Amino acid sequence: MSVYTLVKSADLNEWLPRFAIGAMRQLQGITEGLTNSNYRLSTERGDYILTLIETAEEDEELRYLVALMSHLALRGLPCPLPICDIDGEAIHRLAQRPTLLVTCLPGRSHETPNAAQAAQIGGWLAQMHRCAESFRQQRNNPHGPNRWGGMLARMTPRLQQEDPDLLMLLRSALESAQQELFAVDAPRGCCHADLFPDNALFDGERLVGVIDFHYACDERFVYDLAIALNAWCFDEVGTPDAKRLARMVASYQATRPLPPVERRLLRPALQAAALRFALSRLHDEMFPRTGHQVTVKPPETYIRILRYHREHDIAHPLD
Ligand SMILES: Nc1ncnc2c1ncn2[C@@H]1O[C@H](COP(=O)(O)OP(=O)(O)O)[C@@H](O)[C@H]1O
Ligand SMILES: N[C@@H](CCOP(=O)(O)O)C(=O)O
Numbered sequence: 001m002s003v004y005t006l007v008k009s010a011d012l013n014e015w016l017p018r019f020a021i022g023a024m025r026q027l028q029g030i031t032e033g034l035t036n037s038n039y040r041l042s043t044e045r046g047d048y049i050l051t052l053i054e055t056a057e058e059d060e061e062l063r064y065l066v067a068l069m070s071h072l073a074l075r076g077l078p079c080p081l082p083i084c085d086i087d088g089e090a091i092h093r094l095a096q097r098p099t100l101l102v103t104c105l106p107g108r109s110h111e112t113p114n115a116a117q118a119a120q121i122g123g124w125l126a127q128m129h130r131c132a133e134s135f136r137q138q139r140n141n142p143h144g145p146n147r148w149g150g151m152l153a154r155m156t157p158r159l160q161q162e163d164p165d166l167l168m169l170l171r172s173a174l175e176s177a178q179q180e181l182f183a184v185d186a187p188r189g190c191c192h193a194d195l196f197p198d199n200a201l202f203d204g205e206r207l208v209g210v211i212d213f214h215y216a217c218d219e220r221f222v223y224d225l226a227i228a229l230n231a232w233c234f235d236e237v238g239t240p241d242a243k244r245l246a247r248m249v250a251s252y253q254a255t256r257p258l259p260p261v262e263r264r265l266l267r268p269a270l271q272a273a274a275l276r277f278a279l280s281r282l283h284d285e286m287f288p289r290t291g292h293q294v295t296v297k298p299p300e301t302y303i304r305i306l307r308y309h310r311e312h313d314i315a316h317p318l319d
Contacts, residue, residue: 003038004037004052004054004289004290005037005054005097007050011095012041012094018086018087018092019083019085019101021045022043022044022045026042027039027042027050034296034297035054035055036051036052036053036214037051037097038051040104041101047103048083048103048104049080049102049103049104049211050101051099052099053097053098053099054097055214059091059098061139061142062091064138064139064216065100065213066082066090066091067135068137068213068216071134071135072128072131075134077131078208079105079209082101082102083103105201105208105211106201106203107201107203107208107209108202109197110197110202111198113200116247117202117205117207118232118233118247118248119251121195121200121210121232121248122249122251124207124210125192125224125225125252126251126253128192129190129191129221129224129256130256131190132190132191132221133189137190139216139218141193141219143276143280144182144217145178145182148177148276148279152170152171152174154287155286158286169306169310170278173271173272173274173306176268176271177268180265181220181268181269181271186221186265187220187259188219188220189221190217191219191223192210192215192216192224192227192228193224193227194215195227196228196232197231197232220265221262222262222265222269223272225249225258225262225266226269226270226272226273227277228248230273232248233245234308236298236301237301238305239308240314245318266315267313267314267316270314271310274302274305274306274308274309277302278302278306285298285299
């Protein structure tokens with residue numbers, strides 16, 4: 001569970017009348033999530049998610065998230081809706097943190113999704129990328145390749161001592177990502193950038209909605225697709241599931257066919273996407289954040305997925 005900042009009921013009772021959502025019934029810290037402090041807030045009018053932002057996001061970046069969620073929801077893509085206060089403001093401050101209040105979606109996430117669920121996510125992501133055509137705001141990738149060199153440098157002394165082979169793998173993957181993906185021009189626009197199974201809620205087989213837009217940014221679409229393919233179509237020992245991969249790519253392409261440049265970039269994108277989460281998970285493990293309850297996800301899965309993509313090309317059979 002990640003709750004870094006404790007919210008007291010008394011503070012909330014003072015804050016809540018700014019919203020037309022009735023009096024508080026219950027406030028409960030949420031057990032999932034790594035980055036921010038999340039609470040489920042039940043009021044007389046319904047259930048909401050209260051997020052206290054724990055990163056250095058500026059109000060301008062939060063405005064991007066609020067505008068993006070509203071843009072997608074208006075176009076029929078299921079996702080949470082930001083709640084504005086009586087002055088029409090969606091970004092607030094609570095316990096000295098920037099704070100967002102959004103609608104709570106029903107349903108639950110599946111740790112091990114099946115092919116039908118992966119296919120729906122492929123379709124959802126393609127629709128999001130299509131919605132990018134009419135979304136004018138921009139945000140640089142807060143977890144993009146320009147951060148990776150610094151993270152690796154910070155981990156290098158320990159990796160040199162404990163796992164020099166892994167250090168070599170990460171260094172060469174970083175070089176390939178920069179040269180083979182991020183130096184190449186490709187279609188881009190708003191991306192979710194963290195579309196993992198724990199960020200999608202289902203009612204049985206039916207996708208209810210996608211949550212957690214905190215890493216959403218302007219990026220190459222093929223990289224966003226690669227993040228989702230790694231997250232939805234590999235098991236925790238880094239073995240791919242051919243059926244899920246095929247269904248997810250087919251369903252993505254039914255809404256947004258991959259242009260030739262993206263087909264060529266899919267393999268480097270899969271490697272870069274695996275590297276991104278191998279690095280952040282290793283970094284969180286080596287330099288844990290302090291908080292009331294903190295979750296850390298195992299880096300090994302993503303190191304294995306990265307090794308897999310270095311040795312195999314799953315992109316071409318998917319054409
Ligand atoms: N709008 C929402 N509707 C329902 N549940 C949500 C919503 N937003 C967050 N959650 C719950 O809170 C958990 C943590 O949220 P998440 O956004 O992933 O955390 P973080 O802010 O740390 O990235 C999710 O796994 C989910 O269980
Ligand atoms: N999906 C990432 C973790 C991102 O953190 P969160 O706060 O959005 O849950 C991973 O699996 O490493």
